[in-house]
Amino acid sequence: MGRNKDALVAGNVQSRSESSELTPLMIQYLSIKEEHKNDVLFFRLGDFYEMFDSDALEVSRLLNLTLTHRGSSPMCGIPYHAAKIYIARLLRCGKRIAICEQVSEPNGKTLTERKVIEVITPGTALESEYLDGGANNFLACLCVQKGRAGFAYIDVTTSDFFATSWYEADMAENFSKELGRSHPRELLLPQSLEKNEIIKNALMQNEEIAVSYYPDWNFDQSLSYKRLLSQFKTANLQSFSLDEKSPEVAPSGFLLDYLQKTATTNSPHVTGIKVYRDSQFVIMDDSSRRNLEIVQNLHDGSSQFSLLECLSHTQTAMGKRLLRSWLLYPLTNCDEIHSRQNHVELFTSNRNLLEYVHETFADILDIERLAGRIAMERAHAKDLQALKTSLAAWLQVRSQLESHGFTRTEKSLAEQIVSLINDSIIDDPATALGEGRIIKEGWSKELDEYRRIHDNVNKILEDYAEEEKTATGIQNLRIRNNNLTGYYIEITRGKADAVPPHFILRRSLTNADRYTTNRLQEIEKQIGEAELKITETEKALFLAVRAKIAEHTAYLLQTAKEVAYTDVTSALAYAALLHGWVKPLVDNSKHFVVRSGRHPVVELHLPSGEFVPNDIEISAEKTDDDGVLPYFALITGPNMAGKSTYLRQNALIALLAQIGSFVPAKEAHIGIVDRIFCRVGASDNLARGESTFLVEMTETAYILRTATEKSFVIMDEVGRGTSTEDGLSIAWAVSEYLLNALKCKTLFATHYHELTRLNHPALKLLCMDVSEEADKITFLRKIKEGASENSYGIHVASLAGVPQSVIRRANEILGSLHSDAALAENGVNVGNLQTAQSASEKTLEKSLAMPGLFSDEELVLDEILSSDPDDMTPRQALDLVARWKKSLSGR
Template sequence: MPESSTMLEQYRRIKSQHRGEILFFRLGDFYEMFNEDAQEASSILDLTLTKRQGQPMCGIPYHAAKTYIARLLKAGKKVAICEQKTIQGRRGLMDRDVVEVITPGTVVEDDFLEQSANNYLADICLLHGRLCFAYLDVSTGEFRAHSLPFDDRSKEVLRAELYRLSPRELLVQQSLLDQANFLQVIRESAAMIEPQPDWTYDVFHSADMLKRRFGVASLKGFGFEDNDPALAAAGNLLEYVQEMVHQSCPHIRAILRFEQKDYVLLDEATKRNLELVKNLSDSSRRDTLIEILDKTKTAGGARMLRQWLFQPLRNKARIEARHEAVSFLYHNQILLGDARKILASVLDVERLISRLAMDKAHAKDLRALRDSVEAGLALFQLIEAEHPPMALIPRVSAEDKAECNQVIATIDSAIQDDPSVLLTEGGIIRDGYNSELDELRNLHKNAQAVLESYLEEEKQHTGIQNLRIRYNRVIGYYLEVTKGKLSNVPSHFIRRQSLVGGERYTTDRLAELESKINGAQERIIELEKRLFLEVRENIKGNVAALLECAHAISEIDCLASLAQAATENGYTRPVMCEEPVIDIVNGRHPVVEMCLPYGDFVPNSISLSRDNQWFALITGPNMAGKSTILRQTALIVLLAHMGSFVPAEAARIGLVDKIFCRVGAQDNLARGESTFLVEMHEAAFILNTATANSLVIMDEVGRGTGTLDGVSIAWAVSEYLVERVGCRTLFATHYHELTTMGLSGLRNMRMAVIEHDGTVSFPKRLEDGASSGSYGIHVARLAGLPDGVISRASEIEQHFHQLERGLGQEQGQVEENDAVPGRIPAYSFSPKPSKEAYIPDAESKKEKRAQMRRTGELFSPEDLVLSELRSINPNEITPLGALQILSELVEKLKQ
């Protein structure tokens, strides 16, 4: 059978075991793809599709594989890498086997990863009435799990978790995918979804596997009982990773419980509306809170800062410890500057360690690890020399420092300063590290000198001064002795060839040198590879200490970033307290103030207290700054809880358990939800979830529906928050009717408006009291609407004002300059038509009444309407109430 046919059979056998992946089949210097893989990959990668024995195929150079793999992963594909096995003396078809399956959630190479964000692989299942989560970043070793009761709020909790983690790959229990509501939420995550059979989620099997994996008798030390349902997701997740990467992943050293009670809850809408890491306009990082705060110098620090932002602390002692650490660096600016200079030289230590642990690190990775760890140790020494208060700045134990220094020494002694990244071309191991390697290199570089040295030895030993070493292709290197010196030939000379003028000899030593010279380069490469793998394996024993060092470096980088942001932006340290208060003096929006010219942003103060006024009802026109006030308050509270200084002159923040921000809802076409439905979903989640210790920010509740419905909903929601929940709330609205609610705990506040000579300006200042109007037409004029539209809008507005004033007058008492209720002047940009034209004819009224008397009706519709109008007190109804009454009366007149 031809070898090519056998090779295709080998391909089909291996492919049958990896039907869900695109198989990269190694043939020499190429990875080849066949059949459906070739057709799919050629389309994604723009490769030329050819044929081999009628089979579609395409290929890529193996040295350029990373670029192509990255594109396939981005397209949502998994790639199985099938390599050739080198077997000494083997002839014929090479053995091949899959050495790794690369998936979006298991990659560790920098080419496939976003530097400043974790690359999570997550697992979700529903077991024993609990929704279970497990997530793992293979590139850093972070591994966590938790579970929550399965109830009506589970869908929103799931949505919030997926938003927080942004996993690139998601393992999901099949039966959970069968539930339409959860399938919709899962699809929104944009992760690659991997359905998992229900039978793979076995709590006790997973618990046993995890105990063996981490070498413990019980998982209680990690915060889990052996029957915790979350372990089912964690065990399935870890088994999936090990199956994909074909590694034990020693850098995954523990599974930790994620305790939601330790952190302030932020739902998906809050994270989105506050624009923490993505803006609402184009979902980029521009004009977001993370852009303002992130002054980190390391990739690990950037990832940790993002976690701190999404997981603000709830424990007062832990929050204040971060504040104290930031304060220490903030008040030691020289130290802060020196620390940041050192941090700038630290590469991505966590991911370097992960590649080391998974046998993927090349020689340059080890040098980068060595330099970064050395910089980290220098950073610790720099900070400790300033004698910071104990436990404020992360420290590394003396034992871990010793191991880190041992790693530095090992790499220094073994690896060249600028080594090759390939194991197939040498140039990795330092001279002097291995005597055999030094000899081979000497042979390769100085073969003639080595032979000359040996020749001098033989001359001294034999006394044959005209002894020569020569070479030909037939017998290789040989010693040539003339006939006159044949009597001096020693016994260890071995005759190879006789000539007329002398003899040619070899020796065991010369044959050995010849063999070494001829195969020196090949043996140099093989020996360097073996020595490098030994060094890498040796360093793997220090992974635990290296990870402790990496974590401390990232934490210091985060603290330094917060101190630097406070320095650059003029932030102050907040005071945290247990009392349910928010007292902010001249607070600022951290993002908006950076987008305005220096000094243009107007600070504002806000004070809420559960013991006095905890519900601020804020009214005022559009463009006056209501939404900015709302968002900046939420952001200041969030920043304080994450351990940051805040943009304010002073701030006293009572601990919160949850922050809700319902601001600016919009259609969600993917979910089939209108603006109003989105708004109501978010409001429902807040009302059903908020506690007395929460902070609620709500803007324009009810605006997505009719005016009467909207004000009714806004009124009811306000009452519920004030009287039933009792949490600190900022509630912005255009419904002025709400200012009359008169609820205990409610504080009416408004955005200031300055009117002068018919013009209106908005100083962006918050003050006590209810707003007197919305000034919508003024805002429309500022926005540039045509003058004709502005004039017409003013005309219609004036008409409705007149209609409200005339609602209490009888129909027969309409003054000459008043409009008649129920009529709007015809649309015209010419002078308004005469109001008298709208007054009903008196004779026609009399005729209609007479006709009703003839038919037996005692009262006409007009009589009934006049009677109702006489019973109304205009001073006791709102404008909207008047419009509702008017609508009902008009319907009666039509009957």
């Protein structure tokens, strides 16, 4: 294990082959490995794929395989028939796999010839075993030339191909944002960017992406342009909003080259590319997307406890992918949003139709990826049957939707494809072409004849024997067979005179003679060739059927998109009915009004009726007298009272409205927002030397530099990561900047109650309602107008289980601080705060220096009274007794 890895791989085949320990087989392996240094080489040996040297060391660790040796080389292997399981696990680890097969039959004399027939990478995987049906499998590429960055990504299994660009100066903002939205499995970069700090920092946040670097000459603009023209079969790229100098061209062209060289397959179904700009979608930086937990939660990265989970009522893999895309790319065009809303409303108002679609779509498989496999000549007979079943189910749904103007594709073509597959492919076909059992009887007269011969050998021979008996009158004529002479006619010597001239003597025996005829030789040839002919004919017929269907790939992909759209809109309708959501009014105003809004994820995981809904009404519109309406809500109140939930739920309502969904509220009026910012939570990035406070300030700076009047901003506890004076000063200044410079719709939650003394016509004060009865404090989780006067932090500490002695002491110190360092009632400024803080610190120091208000005995007695022995383990009880003894002994 401690051997140098560079010595293990075939870095120098010649020097290693000079060693007497290397067999011809290992020399062959090292030669092939030399061409695939960056790949895990699956080297076929009989019924196993073997890995050697550094590959064996790494794969045995990743897959928990037993490590053996061949000579002095480490080795591990997997059965070839189970290879897909292991390949899928390696792809999830970001590895590239080169499949090296035996291409000549073993003869026992010479070394079997081997060569790499396929390289599988995380972004080029085609088999369903390697893919997540609910998410795209994107391969991405970034290229920077002449001050412009081009970013492109493609899912070859679905033909989805996208590209965008930005100025190099905006790399820090845009690269991480695009990585977060597209979430590629594999990223290709030029070597000139290998040491770029912005790129490195973004990749540290996305460690699951497999990254490869290539020489910059691979990203030639002119060659890439020609490659795109060749792929799309067009004279220019104007219809795709591209020209020869577009920054999107170089990465897009390199992606196509990489696919062809790596996957060793053409992609005829990739017939276009969609170039998009930020203005088409709501912009969210990667931090905001994570904090809002849109498609994955912050805890373990799964979709549980995310917005995606609330909407996951899609029935097809295509629908799952499209729903995910809608959540990551909310729209900014009102007409498109209204179109989606209308289709969702179609299902909410027709529940029988919704139920029918929901049930029927369960029979629809992944038409999009099936079409891709057919186009790339990878589909087997079961894939065609899956396509037939899916199209048939879609035709049933389509007939129900026609009266609503919901569909656009031609129905007759789908019917033709269903009929073609139904007539030609058996219902439960084999997957391998050599196994037979693919083509239906009656599809080909030639194949049927071969099958008749193969399945009726005895009857054919018996019939021929009867013909000859009738013609010759020799009733004891028999047709027999042996391995030496094959089929022959045996006639006893007593009937020798009756043998006709067309019988050809093959051998004379003591009691009988053996003959053959031209007809018998022909039958023997047909019998011998029947099995081979069946295999060859079935293969040719299947390929012809598949090629016929491949002619309609564009239609199948369009049908898949229509199915996915129907699936998603019906799923959104299902969620709306299930959770009691309403259709929001979405327009180009600057209003944001929500009545009885709820957090969709929190509500989903609470018992029915427990979530407390809340209102919000802010607007950046001007009044009739050129005044301003409140667009900045300052929210105060205790921890655990629901401030963060309130902030997030309104951001999610804005997002849901702009994907065309209904929203969790009784009423909503949402003005289109161009960006959503979410600055909440405490996180750090110690690997990059960034503290929690630095991360907070970085996110705050990004908001202040990029937000516009049409943005929606939620900020929680700005400035809490530093001293009180610094934190309050920053929070105050940030609030003023949002109010006076940006003028965007903002929800600003804070514990700095001093901020409530800000005076601005666009400022609205909100707080979380609290009920105080005697010593009992209840958080009502209800928003109301006004300002909170208490953070109730000590009460929250008590709820968290902090020892009661600490809670009492905290209350004493708090009372002392309030009495000695009260803030001025008429306004507040930084100078006042510094003076007050200084006084508070002196009071605290004084109080801490005082003798304790309670004796050790009293404290121990109080802790005994507040302890619950029933909730203690024996060990905890012993620890408590030991601590009491130590405290009372003065040690």
